[in-house]
Amino acid sequence: MADLRPADDESIAGDELLYIRIFPSSDALIEVDGGFRPNTGSVTGRNKNEPVSVDLGSLCKPEQTRDRGTNGNFHVAMITAASVRALGLRVIRNPILDGPLPNPAHALVIGSRVNPNDNNQAGGLTAGEYAKMARAARIIINTPQD
């Protein structure tokens, strides 16, 4: 097994807020601590063998995370970089500088999943890591649904 994961980017401060866009399905939010957290499925990335995308709060507003490339009908969850690291995950900058939707705030959360196709660790998150991240995150934009 090869560990192909990039090192944690220590230039990202522990108190950096990481924003995650949440699709507003009826079961996406779970009430907790007087607020809401996203459920695990709502923070899961499109390819489990790859890192999951977030936005750096120092470089964008949560409304931009909600609206970028969408109709704006999304919730936004937040977790700090310190919380992510406390789960054993890493954070790196991954700005998208060209294309139809440039996003200088784009970053990646790196997990320890072993890709079953090549037996390498390339940064995807395990099911347990997604579950932990969802439980540590909190909803900061709760977009009302009809």
Next chain:
Amino acid sequence: MNAIATNIIVDRAGRSYSVQHTGITANRDIPTASVQLWKLEALRKVNGFEKLASNWDGWNSEAPNRATRQTAIDLLLSVPGDYETVRVVPVSGGGYQFEWSIGSRELEISIDGNANIEALRIKDGIPLEDEEPHDLVELFNWISSR
């Protein structure tokens, strides 16, 4: 009569186990009278996500395809026991996530866009990733036990 298909659940350690599918399709031909209400509600959500627009998540995901949807339907119909509810959300990449919660125990089952199934047990908020895998009956016996 439909042929019985099999899907494999693979845990983090690469151990696999199978879920048997009945091949039943959730449409007007389903004999729904014997299906529990929570399953009917979950099936309604599963079928509803068929109508998700292209790029529904802002990450270029498509709605779950027919094979993934059928896997989700078969999985739901195979679940033993009766439950108050199950959380159902679409997952980026064209998948589904089902989440059951009873007391301090949670069970999360994901189906990715290639119809691969993963299961995760959670006790007191802690994922049990290193535990031995179980078949579907054992998973639901576990979440139902106090």
